[in-house]
Amino acid sequence: MHYLVTGGAGFIGSNMTDRLLSLGAEVTVYDNFVTGHREYLEQALKNPGFTLVEGDIEDEEKLRSAMKGVDFVFHFAANADVRMGLEHPSKDLQQNTYNTFRVLEAMRANDVKRIGFSSTGSVYGEAEVIPTPEDAPFPVQTSLYGASKLAGEGLIAAYCEGYDFQGYIFRFVSILGERYPHGHVIDFCRKLKENPDELYILGDGHQKKSYLYVGDCLNAILTVIEKAKDKINIFNLGTDEYCEVNDSVGWITKRLGVTPALSYAGGNKGWIGDNPFIYLDTKKIRSLGWKPELTIEQAVVRTVDYIMENEWLLNQGS
Amino acid sequence: MHYLVTGGAGFIGSNMTDRLLSLGAEVTVYDNFVTGHREYLEQALKNPGFTLVEGDIEDEEKLRSAMKGVDFVFHFAANADVRMGLEHPSKDLQQNTYNTFRVLEAMRANDVKRIGFSSTGSVYGEAEVIPTPEDAPFPVQTSLYGASKLAGEGLIAAYCEGYDFQGYIFRFVSILGERYPHGHVIDFCRKLKENPDELYILGDGHQKKSYLYVGDCLNAILTVIEKAKDKINIFNLGTDEYCEVNDSVGWITKRLGVTPALSYAGGNKGWIGDNPFIYLDTKKIRSLGWKPELTIEQAVVRTVDYIMENEWLLNQGS
Numbered sequence: 038m039h040y041l042v043t044g045g046a047g048f049i050g051s052n053m054t055d056r057l058l059s060l061g062a063e064v065t066v067y068d069n070f071v072t073g074h075r076e077y078l079e080q081a082l083k084n085p086g087f088t089l090v091e092g093d094i095e096d097e098e099k100l101r102s103a104m105k106g107v108d109f110v111f112h113f114a115a116n117a118d119v120r121m122g123l124e125h126p127s128k129d130l131q132q133n134t135y136n137t138f139r140v141l142e143a144m145r146a147n148d149v150k151r152i153g154f155s156s157t158g159s160v161y162g163e164a165e166v167i168p169t170p171e172d173a174p175f176p177v178q179t180s181l182y183g184a185s186k187l188a189g190e191g192l193i194a195a196y197c198e199g200y201d202f203q204g205y206i207f208r209f210v211s212i213l214g215e216r217y218p219h220g221h222v223i224d225f226c227r228k229l230k231e232n233p234d235e236l237y238i239l240g241d242g243h244q245k246k247s248y249l250y251v252g253d254c255l256n257a258i259l260t261v262i263e264k265a266k267d268k269i270n271i272f273n274l275g276t277d278e279y280c281e282v283n284d285s286v287g288w289i290t291k292r293l294g295v296t297p298a299l300s301y302a303g304g305n306k307g308w309i310g311d312n313p314f315i316y317l318d319t320k321k322i323r324s325l326g327w328k329p330e331l332t333i334e335q336a337v338v339r340t341v342d343y344i345m346e347n348e349w350l351l352n353q354g355s
Numbered sequence: 356m357h358y359l360v361t362g363g364a365g366f367i368g369s370n371m372t373d374r375l376l377s378l379g380a381e382v383t384v385y386d387n388f389v390t391g392h393r394e395y396l397e398q399a400l401k402n403p404g405f406t407l408v409e410g411d412i413e414d415e416e417k418l419r420s421a422m423k424g425v426d427f428v429f430h431f432a433a434n435a436d437v438r439m440g441l442e443h444p445s446k447d448l449q450q451n452t453y454n455t456f457r458v459l460e461a462m463r464a465n466d467v468k469r470i471g472f473s474s475t476g477s478v479y480g481e482a483e484v485i486p487t488p489e490d491a492p493f494p495v496q497t498s499l500y501g502a503s504k505l506a507g508e509g510l511i512a513a514y515c516e517g518y519d520f521q522g523y524i525f526r527f528v529s530i531l532g533e534r535y536p537h538g539h540v541i542d543f544c545r546k547l548k549e550n551p552d553e554l555y556i557l558g559d560g561h562q563k564k565s566y567l568y569v570g571d572c573l574n575a576i577l578t579v580i581e582k583a584k585d586k587i588n589i590f591n592l593g594t595d596e597y598c599e600v601n602d603s604v605g606w607i608t609k610r611l612g613v614t615p616a617l618s619y620a621g622g623n624k625g626w627i628g629d630n631p632f633i634y635l636d637t638k639k640i641r642s643l644g645w646k647p648e649l650t651i652e653q654a655v656v657r658t659v660d661y662i663m664e665n666e667w668l669l670n671q672g673s
Contacts, residue, residue, distance in 0.1 A: 123517045130456055134506060138448055162512075165490075172483075174490040177587055179516045184509030188452060191502030194480075198497045199441045269495055 039063040041107040043140060044114030046073025048216045053111055056255050058084045067103050069093045077216050094136040104147040111153045112140045119182040129185035137189035141196050153205040153258060156190050158315040159183030160208060168318035171271050197269045205262055210275035210315055213336040214251030215343040218350055222340045225289050227351050233295040239302045245314040247279040250336035253329040260327040273317035276329045288334050292341045357381040359425040361458060362432030364391025366534045371429055374573050376402045385421050387411045395534050412454040422465040429471045430458045437500040447503035455507035459514050471523040471576060474508050476633040477501030478526060486636035489589050515587045523580055528593035528633055531654040532569030533661040536668055540658045543607050545669050551613040557620045560601040563632040565593050568654035571647040578645040591635035594647045606652050610659045
């Protein structure tokens, strides 16, 4: 099998690349290194089954040419900066919706028909049903990020119906683990490195969050692709656990051996469009035999350890 | 009140324009006349409260400038050619999704915060629940058209949440009536004018469809905008009636006084991505006191009469 991974120098993409190579597959990574890191591909670059193509998805010709001979596309490239959506409202539309279309067109030009897509639990907006199943009541979008990912899902589904593609859509909770370059864990590590005595927290600290460890996320994705046989396969990926931001602060500070005074911005949201609680019903993925191996606490600790072993990440901006 | 109507030279847009002018409002129509017709604005052009701006939505500067002093935007401009989606897959994305974003940005630049949007029952895909309510189980998209309109809905909802807009989203069944320039009624009228003795019908003729008369559609939209007060208001627009394509063929041929031999392409779909049955639950709009005044048969007959009184329409291509 020959996989192409867009965003393959990113957090989930590079972890997937290493996993696929370890399983003996051929992997082409397509990435523009705007948010991806060359360091994440160190191992991959030593593997003879690995090809790196540096390019923008907007470069439709280069993308089409990189897609030659590929059997399966993981489309992970995205603007994952959920918080800043309102400051540059075209970014999600361009990078998450329009670029998904470009990937689908490059696939169609090369008769590549299978795609895995990283969507998000944000597509459920302020979910009425919690934990939220895949067939929850038709949600109303609350963020440009969620809306742009849902639009990507819709394009993929329409290509499955109209051009006989097979699609695997994964609605993630937040994923943690090695190489996670943004989000609250690295934010807190950065702040605590600058000043271990104080920590300022957005919201009131009681925001509930459900996180999944990246290794468990990869297991889930590969389980679905092996076992789910529909034209279009939509799966929530998450754990049955959740935590409060305050729990996570406790695990992080303990691991770092610091005891900062905590202060809070207040309110129940970290930012406009932030959902106070994304907690997904994972019965569907569990029915395929998958279950997570790490707890949220273990995932947070592994993330902290990776960041501390790779301090260059702290200087990259979140 | 000063309304701007994108697609105001089109079927629903021009009917809405005439209605708003008759209620004493100011109306600016923004249309590029690619599918709109100047003939539809004959009455409007005589009204001192009317302004016509000829332009593409892609011309962001012109659109922004046309939006000055406007209180409310009806965004009706769209690629409504559902059938041909697979032959030019970027068209729905460009014209329905991306242009909705451009309209929202032009509004934001002018501090215009209220928008009415023509979405579609196609967003429900192959609905699991029929009649389909607004909060049906999260659907899977089956057409590029439906996917592009759902993406437009998502953008509007995100602007409501993020920029304090107020949105009115209408999920239409097919609308019929004066000025309807495409769809099965005009197709059949055209074919029967060429040859009144034979009629070839896509599918098996048993495809069920629910249609709403354009006058009832306008009443529904104006009722919602008057009475619904949420930040984001999503309403199905349809009737409790449905018919088969064969019923409609009977009404059309009777009105035209012809008795063609009927032949059928077969199958239960007219085209790939065509939904065999879009039938919407309209309890929500009915709870506001609205109900349709015309039956489907009456709507079909009015459409036929309009076409026969405006034969130039038959030469426009569908």
